[in-house]
Amino acid sequence: MKRNIKDLVKQMTLEEKASLCSGLDFWHTKPVDRLGIPSVMVSDGPAGLRKQDDKGDHLGINDSIKAVCFPSGCLTACSFDPDLLEKEGATIGDECLAEDVSVILGPALNIKRSPLCGRNFEYFSEDPYLAGEISAAYVKGVQSKNVGTSIKHFAVNSQEFRRMSCSSNVDERTIREIYFPAFEKTVKEGKPDTVMCSYNRINGVFASENKWLLTDVLRKEWGFDGYVVSDWGAVNKRVEGLAAGLDLEMPASGGTTDRQIVEAVKSGKLKEAVLDKTVERILRIVYKYKDGKTEGNFDKEAHHNLVAEIAKESMVLLKNEKNILPLKEKDAESILFVGAFAKTPRYEGGGSAHINTWKVTSALEAAKVAGLKVNYVQGFDIAEKKDKKLLPEAIEASKKAKTVVIFAGLPDSYESEGYDRKDMKMPLNQDILISEIAKVNKNVVVVLHNGSPVEMPWAKDVKAILESYLAGESVGTAQIDLLFGKANPSGKLAETFPVKTSDNPTFINFPGNGHDVNYAEGMYIGYRYYDKKEMEVLFPFGHGLSYTTFEYSNLKLSSKKILDTEKLEVSVKVTNTGKVFGKEVVQLYVTEKTGTHEDRPVKELKAFAKVALNPKESKVVTMTLDKRSFAFWNVELHDWYAPTGEYEILVGSSSRDIRLTAKVEVTSTAKGVFKINENTVLEELLEHPVAAKCAEPLVKKFMSGMLGEGRSEAEKAAVSDDMMMAMLYSMPLRALRSFLQMKDEEIAKFIEDTNKELSKY
Numbered sequence: 050m051k052r053n054i055k056d057l058v059k060q061m062t063l064e065e066k067a068s069l070c071s072g073l074d075f076w077h078t079k080p081v082d083r084l085g086i087p088s089v090m091v092s093d094g095p096a097g098l099r100k101q102d103d104k105g106d107h108l109g110i111n112d113s114i115k116a117v118c119f120p121s122g123c124l125t126a127c128s129f130d131p132d133l134l135e136k137e138g139a140t141i142g143d144e145c146l147a148e149d150v151s152v153i154l155g156p157a158l159n160i161k162r163s164p165l166c167g168r169n170f171e172y173f174s175e176d177p178y179l180a181g182e183i184s185a186a187y188v189k190g191v192q193s194k195n196v197g198t199s200i201k202h203f204a205v206n207s208q209e210f211r212r213m214s215c216s217s218n219v220d221e222r223t224i225r226e227i228y229f230p231a232f233e234k235t236v237k238e239g240k241p242d243t244v245m246c247s248y249n250r251i252n253g254v255f256a257s258e259n260k261w262l263l264t265d266v267l268r269k270e271w272g273f274d275g276y277v278v279s280d281w282g283a284v285n286k287r288v289e290g291l292a293a294g295l296d297l298e299m300p301a302s303g304g305t306t307d308r309q310i311v312e313a314v315k316s317g318k319l320k321e322a323v324l325d326k327t328v329e330r331i332l333r334i335v336y337k338y339k340d341g342k343t344e345g346n347f348d349k350e351a352h353h354n355l356v357a358e359i360a361k362e363s364m365v366l367l368k369n370e371k372n373i374l375p376l377k378e379k380d381a382e383s384i385l386f387v388g389a390f391a392k393t394p395r396y397e398g399g400g401s402a403h404i405n406t407w408k409v410t411s412a413l414e415a416a417k418v419a420g421l422k423v424n425y426v427q428g429f430d431i432a433e434k435k436d437k438k439l440l441p442e443a444i445e446a447s448k449k450a451k452t453v454v455i456f457a458g459l460p461d462s463y464e465s466e467g468y469d470r471k472d473m474k475m476p477l478n479q480d481i482l483i484s485e486i487a488k489v490n491k492n493v494v495v496v497l498h499n500g501s502p503v504e505m506p507w508a509k510d511v512k513a514i515l516e517s518y519l520a521g522e523s524v525g526t527a528q529i530d531l532l533f534g535k536a537n538p539s540g541k542l543a544e545t546f547p548v549k550t551s552d553n554p555t556f557i558n559f560p561g562n563g564h565d566v567n568y569a570e571g572m573y574i575g576y577r578y579y580d581k582k583e584m585e586v587l588f589p590f591g592h593g594l595s596y597t598t599f600e601y602s603n604l605k606l607s608s609k610k611i612l613d614t615e616k617l618e619v620s621v622k623v624t625n626t627g628k629v630f631g632k633e634v635v636q637l638y639v640t641e642k643t644g645t646h647e648d649r650p651v652k653e654l655k656a657f658a659k660v661a662l663n664p665k666e667s668k669v670v671t672m673t674l675d676k677r678s679f680a681f682w683n684v685e686l687h688d689w690y691a692p693t694g695e696y697e698i699l700v701g702s703s704s705r706d707i708r709l710t711a712k713v714e715v716t717s718t719a720k721g722v723f724k725i726n727e728n729t730v731l732e733e734l735l736e737h738p739v740a741a742k743c744a745e746p747l748v749k750k751f752m753s754g755m756l757g758e759g760r761s762e763a764e765k766a767a768v769s770d771d772m773m774m775a776m777l778y779s780m781p782l783r784a785l786r787s788f789l790q791m792k793d794e795e796i797a798k799f800i801e802d803t804n805k806e807l808s809k810y
């Protein structure tokens with residue numbers, strides 16, 4: 050049905066329009082009965098449905114309907130599989146339809162700046178490219194069912210400490226290169242119906258009233274055409290927010306802010322046309338849902354199985370010495386499972402992402418279903434209550450077992466929405482348990498349950514580590530299938546695991562003093578930092594093992610030279626050289642080698658592809674690069690810019706396992722990028738072919754004056770030619786007045802003529 054929304058808005062009174070700008074209650078938009086405008090529901094998200102009862106009659110304030118719990122974002126990102134995320138999104142979209150939820154509040158795609166952010170379990174990655182690919186796919190999936198998404202929390206919201214008031218202070222280039230791209234990609238490709246603005250301030254201005262953020266960048270630059278909703282309680286000044294581009298305030302404001310809007314229009318402080326646009330945007334999404342609503346499907350059992358599938362594709366095998374994994378089914382009776390998480394797994398995070406899960410399958414249950422008669426002892430208390438019996442019992446049992454699988458990780462209280470972690474340590478009782486068992490048994494496997502990286506002081510002492518993250522309700526099924534080789538691990542880390550907390554780049558500037566947090570590390574977060582510092586890490590970004598091996602060969606580029614307006618195809622042959630079926634995530638990183646003085650990370654992920662291979666099978670994987678793959682954000686141009694010169698293409702199995710490299714020459718088509726002024730130094734002139742040509746006569750004169758024949762040996766001993774050259778190179782043009790006795794007018798003329806020439810290139 051084609052609706053004329055503009056017409057509808059025209060029929061509304063000022064009060065009715067203002068009323069639509071805030072929620073009816075916690076979860077609904079307001080209706081306008083007079084005009085038949087319906088109220089619709091929104092719900093959290095994103096790892097399944099957290100639908101609270103609107104009337105609040107039979108559910109507690111934080112309770113929600115029984116639903117399917119999907120893996121958290123920290124795990125799904127490790128799948129490196131956008132198709133899988135699209136499937137997950139479509140399934141959750143179906144559930145929303147069945148429960149009449151118009152918008153699911155997610156995905157959450159903030160960048161994991163520090164491993165300590167309490168909400169990292171919800172977020173995808175430390176890498177903006179990966180986060181964007183995963184998020185856009187999820188959004189496409191949900192919205193294929195005509196249910197909206199609300200990508201959150203826009204923007205630069207990478208900590209929980211004082212999240213509602215703290216200012217994230219970050220420079221332009223870092224925002225553009227690290228904190229925006231995942232949102233940008235999702236807006237441009239996923240076309241989410243709504244965007245949720247974050248609580249925090251950005252460089253002093255609340256996201257909820259930041260015109261640059263919500264209007265200039267989001268709508269004008271990226272073309273977002275849905276509505277912006279505030280994070281729950283993120284509104285500071287309602288009228289300013291509306292003018293900046295914030296459409297819907299959630300939850301209800303008790304009518305106070307609606308009245309403020311009415312008054313602002315009446316007093317002329319706010320143009321009614323701005324309000325009309327907001328109402329139009331909200332109504333368009335409300336009716337998009339209502340008019341296209343179908344029945345949906347909430348087949349919990351089928352979705353439970355999908356959760357297992359997603360988890361299997363995403364869990365990361367961090368270590369597997371001597372191929373201790375996969376375990377053999379026939380050995381089951383000599384295998385000991387240790388750890389409370391084998392029976393009561395930690396499979397989801399807390400806060401607004403928390404699902405009231407209808408059914409959970411633990412590893413012990415899954416083993417039972419598979420007919421595996423493994424032994425079990427509890428080993429530790431999740432709540433860290435002192436218990437004198439658990440540890441000795443586990444050690445004794447471990448002595449008798451052939452293999453010990455320890456199910457360990459972070460308890461709920463260690464990471465959650467609302468607060469950050471203090472460090473990356475696991476509970477001491479668990480660290481001790483693992484170390485002590487490793488002393489009495491040589492075959493120890495650790496299976497982890499955590500939403501963010503942990504220190505592993507025992508990593509060298511155990512044979513294998515399987516990272517399950519927070520795997521959703523079918524966690525046990527996925528673990529058993531992977532441990533016993535019914536499935537082959539293919540997840541790769543979407544974040545670096547540093548050796549210890551203090552290694553991480555934000556250690557000094559996280560979480561700030563409560564008023565401000567300075568993103569002083571700039572773009573150097575995650576592997577961008579560890580690579581630059583050549584630091585040892587516990588497990589690198591992109592790392593993940595398989596039960597088979599892959600060989601990379603035949604790296605080919607579609608061209609050796611491209612313009613920045615052209616695309617580059619990169620293909621590589623991948624062969625499964627092992628004995629079992631497996632999937633490999635081929636990762637492509639780009640390194641700038643143009644020789645400019647621009648600060649660039651050692652390498653950055655610019656493409657990836659997941660490929661499935663039978664033993665001995667080969668496939669050619671093709672990935673496409675474009676200008677953005679080579680560019681950095683140039684703060685003078687306020688635009689992406691790929692300097693002319695050489696770039697290296699690195700293809701590999703992790704950020705620290707690069708198998709093949711190739712070179713490509715990129716030519717920039719940007720014009721007038723380089724401009725000189727009186728403070729441009731000689732070296733900058735000489736580095737630029739056009740400027741160098743213009744400066745030839747001047748440089749000659751300069752050189753002969755300063756380095757000419759006339760210099761005595763004594764002069765040269767005091768100031769060598771090399772020193773002289775270094776000084777010359779850093780001399781600004783204005784210094785020609787003192788050293789070449791040039792007149793100011795002559796210098797100005799040179800600058801003008803050179804800039805004229807430069808503007809052609």
Ligand code: BGC
Pocket residue numbers: 093154201280281401
């Ligand atoms: C969270 C959002 C969530 C909202 C509604 C806020 O506290 O930051 O992610 O969607 O509450 O529950």
